[in-house]
Amino acid sequence: xxRVGVIGAGTMGRTHxxxxxxxxxxxxxxxxxxxxxxxxxxxxxxxARVFTDVEKMLAEGEIDVVDICTPTITHADYVxxxxxxxxxxxxxxxxxxxxxQAEEAVKACEDAGVTLFIAHVLRxxxxxxxxxxLVKSGAVGEAVEVRTSRGGPxxxxxxxxxxxxxxxxxxVLDVVIHDFDWLRTCFGDVKRVYARGLxxxxxxxxxxxxxxxxxxSGVIAHVExxxxxxxxxxxxxxxxGNEGLLNYRNMDSMPIVIECRAKEGMSSGVIVPESPTxxxxxxxxxxxxxxxxxxxxTPDVTPRDGVEAVRICEAALTSITTGEPVVLR
Amino acid sequence: xxAFSYAAAVKQLAGVEFVGIADPDASxxxxxxxxxxxxxxxxxKELLSGDVDGVIICSENINHRPDVELAxxxxxxxxxxxxxxxxxxDAxxxxxxxxxxxxxLQTAFPCRYHPAFIRLKKAVESGDLGxxxxxxxxxxxxxxxxxxxxxKLSGGGAVIDHTVHVMDLMxxxxxxxxxxxxxxxxNKMYGKDFDDTGILTVDFSNGMFATIDASWSRPKSFxxxxxxxxxxxxxxxxxxxxxxxxxxxxxxxxxxGASYEYWGDNIDLALVASFVRSIAEDTPAEVTGEDGARxxxxxxxxxxxxxxxxxxxxxR
Numbered sequence: 059x060x061r062v063g064v065i066g067a068g069t070m071g072r073t074h075x076x077x078x079x080x081x082x083x084x085x086x087x088x089x090x091x092x093x094x095x096x097x098x099x100x101x102x103x104x105x106a107r108v109f110t111d112v113e114k115m116l117a118e119g120e121i122d123v124v125d126i127c128t129p130t131i132t133h134a135d136y137v138x139x140x141x142x143x144x145x146x147x148x149x150x151x152x153x154x155x156x157x158x159q160a161e162e163a164v165k166a167c168e169d170a171g172v173t174l175f176i177a178h179v180l181r182x183x184x185x186x187x188x189x190x191x192l193v194k195s196g197a198v199g200e201a202v203e204v205r206t207s208r209g210g211p212x213x214x215x216x217x218x219x220x221x222x223x224x225x226x227x228x229x230v231l232d233v234v235i236h237d238f239d240w241l242r243t244c245f246g247d248v249k250r251v252y253a254r255g256l257x258x259x260x261x262x263x264x265x266x267x268x269x270x271x272x273x274x275s276g277v278i279a280h281v282e283x284x285x286x287x288x289x290x291x292x293x294x295x296x297x298x299g300n301e302g303l304l305n306y307r308n309m310d311s312m313p314i315v316i317e318c319r320a321k322e323g324m325s326s327g328v329i330v331p332e333s334p335t336x337x338x339x340x341x342x343x344x345x346x347x348x349x350x351x352x353x354x355x356t357p358d359v360t361p362r363d364g365v366e367a368v369r370i371c372e373a374a375l376t377s378i379t380t381g382e383p384v385v386l387r
Numbered sequence: 388x389x390a391f392s393y394a395a396a397v398k399q400l401a402g403v404e405f406v407g408i409a410d411p412d413a414s415x416x417x418x419x420x421x422x423x424x425x426x427x428x429x430x431x432k433e434l435l436s437g438d439v440d441g442v443i444i445c446s447e448n449i450n451h452r453p454d455v456e457l458a459x460x461x462x463x464x465x466x467x468x469x470x471x472x473x474x475x476x477d478a479x480x481x482x483x484x485x486x487x488x489x490x491x492l493q494t495a496f497p498c499r500y501h502p503a504f505i506r507l508k509k510a511v512e513s514g515d516l517g518x519x520x521x522x523x524x525x526x527x528x529x530x531x532x533x534x535x536x537x538x539k540l541s542g543g544g545a546v547i548d549h550t551v552h553v554m555d556l557m558x559x560x561x562x563x564x565x566x567x568x569x570x571x572x573x574n575k576m577y578g579k580d581f582d583d584t585g586i587l588t589v590d591f592s593n594g595m596f597a598t599i600d601a602s603w604s605r606p607k608s609f610x611x612x613x614x615x616x617x618x619x620x621x622x623x624x625x626x627x628x629x630x631x632x633x634x635x636x637x638x639x640x641x642x643x644g645a646s647y648e649y650w651g652d653n654i655d656l657a658l659v660a661s662f663v664r665s666i667a668e669d670t671p672a673e674v675t676g677e678d679g680a681r682x683x684x685x686x687x688x689x690x691x692x693x694x695x696x697x698x699x700x701x702x703r
Contacts, residue, residue, distance in 0.1 A: 202575040203584045203604050205525075250696075252569050254588055254596035256520060266521050266620050268598045270571050270586045278571045280586045280598060282523055286620045298527075298584075298604035300576050381590075383569065383696060 060348055063088035063119045063145075065112055065136055066127035067100040068216055070150050074125050074177075077341040079104050084348045088119035093216075112136060116143035123351065125344075126150055129219045130226055134159035141170040148175045148347050152235050152371065153364035155227060160368045164361040175347045175357045176364035180236040181243060182339040182346070185306055189295055190244050192304055199301025201245060201277050206237040209284030210291035212263050220285075221263050228257050228265035229283035230378075231371040237281050238271075239359075239367040245277045247366065251373035252383040255283070269374045274387065308333065388531060389468060389495065389655065390445040394423050396659035397443070403663050409434040435461040441666050443495075443659070444468060447540040448547070452477040459488035466493040466662045466672075470551045471679030473542020475687060478680035485676060493662050493672035494679030496555045498615055498630060500657035507617065507628045508560045517623025519561055522597035524553040528613030530603040536581045544581035546572055546689050549601035551682035552615060554589070555674070558681060560619075563593035565681070569698040570689035576604055587689045601686070610636070611647035 060083060064075045067089055078084040086104035091097035094110050101108045109115035116124070116139060124140035126133055126149045134154040140147045147167060153176050154160035167174040180186050193201055209229055213220045220226045230253070242248070248271050255267025265285040272278055284292075290309070297304040312331035320327045350357045373384035390408075397405045407426035410416035420427035428434040435442070435457065441464040444454045451472050458465050465485060471494050472478040485492035498504055510516055526549040534540040535548060558564065567590040576583035587599040605613050615630040633651030638644075661673045688699040 198606075200575065202573065203586070203600075203602060205600065250571075252571070252588060252698075254521070254590065254598075259520075261520075261622055264622060268521065268523055268588065268596065270569070270588060270598070272571050276573065276575055278573060278584060278586055280600060282618075284620070286520070286622075286625060288624055298576070298602070298606075300578070302606045303604070303609060381567070381698065383698075 060084045060123050060351055061087035061121045062123045062125055063090060063109075063115050063121035064125045064127060065090045065115070067091035067093070067096045068127065071127035072100055073340050074127055074148075074344060075100060075104055075106075077338070077344045078125070078348070080341060081345055081348055083352055084123075084344075087121050088115050090115040112139055116140060116145065122146060123148065123348075129215060130231065131155045134163040137163040137174065138166040141166040141172050141174075144170060144172060146173040146351055148177055148344065149364070150177045151179075151239070151364075152227065152231050152368050154368060155225075155231070157365060157369045157372050160365045164365055167361060173351060173357065174361045174364070175350070176359050176361070176367075177343060178236065178239040178359050178363065178367065179339050179343045180240045181358065182342040184335055184339070185308075185311065186240055186295070189297065189304060189306060190240070193244050193297055193299075197302060198297060198299030198304055201297050201299045203298045204241065204245070204277060204279040205294070205296040206234070206241070206279065207282040207284070207292065207294040208237055209233050209282070210287045211289060212265070212285040223257055223265055227371060227375065228255070228267070229285040230255065230257065230265075230267050230269065230374045231368070233285070234267070234269065234281050234283035235367050235371050238370040239363060241271065241273075241279055241281075242363065242366060245273045245279070246275050247273065248370050248386055249274045250383055250385050251370060251377055253374040253377040255374075255378040257375055257378045267374065267378060271370070388445070388535075391419075392655040393443050393445065393495075393659055394419070396653070396656040398423055399656065400660055400663055402667065406437060406439050407434055431457060435463060439463055441465065441491075441662060443662070447534045448473045448542050449540050452481050455481045455492065456484050459484050459490050462488060462490060464491040464662075464666050466495055466659070467676070467679065468495045469679060470542075470547050470683045470686060471676060472683060473547065475680065475684055478676075478683050482676040482680055491665055491672045492676035493665065494555075494674050494676060494682075495658060496552060496674045496678065496682075497654040497658035498552050498556055499559055499674060500654045500661065501630050502652055503628050503630055503632075504556060504560075507619065507626055510626050511560050511619065511621075515624060516619060516621030516626055519593070519595050519619060519621050521595055521620040522557055523618040523620075524557070524597060525600040525614060525616045526550075526553050527600055527602050527604050529605045529607065529609060530577060530583060536579065538581055541581075543686065543690060544574070545583050545603040546570070546585040546587070546601045547683070547686040549603075550585070550587060550599055550686040550689060551679070553599050553617065554682040554685045555678055556617065557589075557591070557597055558678070561591065561593060561595065563591040563595060565589045565685050565701055566592050567698050567700055568685055568688035568692055570692045572689065572693035576602070585689060585693070587685070589685060601689075608644065610645040611649070
């Protein structure tokens with residue numbers, strides 16, 4: 059039984075806490091958030107202790123595991139603090155705001171001998187598992203060109219931190235880091251990155267980037283990152299191989315669409331497409347993490363994976379700023 | 388590739404006399420001419436000497452320049468298949484020659500005539516999308532084989548073949564010019580001596596950026612020839628165009644295959660109609676030779692970028 063302390067009681071913190079709560083071998087022991095009332099409200103449903111200070115939770119929370127679900131710029135410091143306290147760590151993606159910080163966080167965990175897991179949840183999305191399985195099986199021969207797309211309107215977070223692109227890294231570091239990590243699991247390491255985007259544009263509450271990756275394996279990938287959509291969250295993947303083509307679009311894969319007539323005062327009805335699965339990907343990724351801790355195994359997302367995903371993002375942001383390709387290896 | 392479609396358009400249009408089909412391969416000329424019920428010419432000069440106002444040139448890319456120069460020397464108006472030429476020297480020479488000869492040179496960019504694109508352009512021009520920030524485009528098709536994959540005749544593979552359509556749409560839609568190009572290009576789809584895959588990133592004079600997927604990445608089993616798609620991002624909205632989305636999805640036991648049966652407008656017909664109109668009314672070509680040249684410049688810059696690993700500035 060692992061006792062988990064969750065730092066950050068926002069959307070991700072709640073999602074992670076409720077996933078742990080459903081596991082036989084984990085318990086949500088503590089919730090930490092500087093907003094005491096928010097922490098209190100979330101902790102209540104798990105009978106967890108409430109903290110407003112991370113150091114205090116690490117010292118007194120009687121926990122084995124720390125789960126970090128806070129704004130990106132705080133990740134590395136919390137990972138280091140947790141490692142120093144001898145706790146295993148799950149850190150929400152991205153592992154850190156910069157490669158340097160990410161490497162420091164990894165080193166702190168290595169030095170302390172604790173397990174570091176980075177919550178690259180996309181790996182546990184069934185459609186992405188299916189796509190990777192198909193690619194790896196050679197269903198379309200050798201992959202040659204890959205296109206992915208992800209995004210919606212800008213996320214709302216505490217103090218609107220996503221909107222500060224320097225803090226959040228914008229749609230590149232916050233959104234398509236998912237695709238970058240997943241692409242690495244399919245095609246290996248990235249050799250070269252070129253990107254154009256709005257990172258430096260100063261347009262309020264908007265970001266958009268088009269990133270080209272050249273993998274060491276030769277695969278060319280085009281990744282669209284958007285915080286520019288007026289509505290809806292859209293993802294897609296296309297993998298062109300020398301013996302076939304795989305195509306996935308989330309909006310074409312909704313097995314249930316519920317459409318209600320307009321209620322009084324509304325000009326039109328509401329359409330809600332959904333793609334339910336028996337186990338949600340957040341549960342599956344954290345169950346994997348807890349199982350690895352219980353069995354002393356290394357999680358599928360390694361600390362190096364966490365660093366490399368940030369490295370690709372950083373290269374893309376550099377390329378957007380300089381207008382030049384960035385060679386990684 | 389498009390000769391049959393253009394020929395059918397000429398046949399169909401009112402007020403146009405379809406004089407004939409010329410091809411150095413006499414038996415091919417005869418076969419096709421018979422199909423359309425017109426005269427066959429084994430020598431271009433024979434056709435050009437006759438009572439002809441305009442010609443449509445659908446020869447291999449490398450032959451566009453000599454064929455255009457020949458037609459211009461006979462004082463004929465010209466519609467030339469894209470890409471206009473495999474080199475900038477050729478492309479600008481063709482523009483110059485036609486100007487000096489006083490004949491119209493139209494580049495065959497039919498996509499401008501698709502109602503979905505016309506609607507998109509209107510949305511951009513009306514300001515509904517706000518300031519245009521980025522365009523993500525694809526022109527992905529099946530490998531056309533034939534002379535298209537023989538670089539001696541085509542001047543390049545998928546990138547020169549498929550960059551120019553969407554590049555022209557971007558220029559026409561925004562009025563901005565491409566200024567800088569980066570590209571990753573490869574040949575791993577077929578592993579042969581021609582590029583079959585390319586992702587271009589282009590900066591424009593108005594500050595917007597765009598990517599173009601110019602590839603022959605649709606497999607043999609794909610139910611359609613390919614696509615022309617553009618996703619436009621503005622600061623007040625986005626627009627998605629899928630030019631050939633007007634289709635019926637068909638599944639045939641006879642071939643054990645699927646097929647997209649397109650029912651949208653015939654853009655080749657609209658293109659040929661514009662060529663005919665410009666001759667009849669003596670108005671400038673709606674899609675000019677210069678448009679053709681400027682689109683080719685981006686494809687050629689992409690090849691250079693892929694070779695050097697650096698972004699390439701477009702000079703002219």
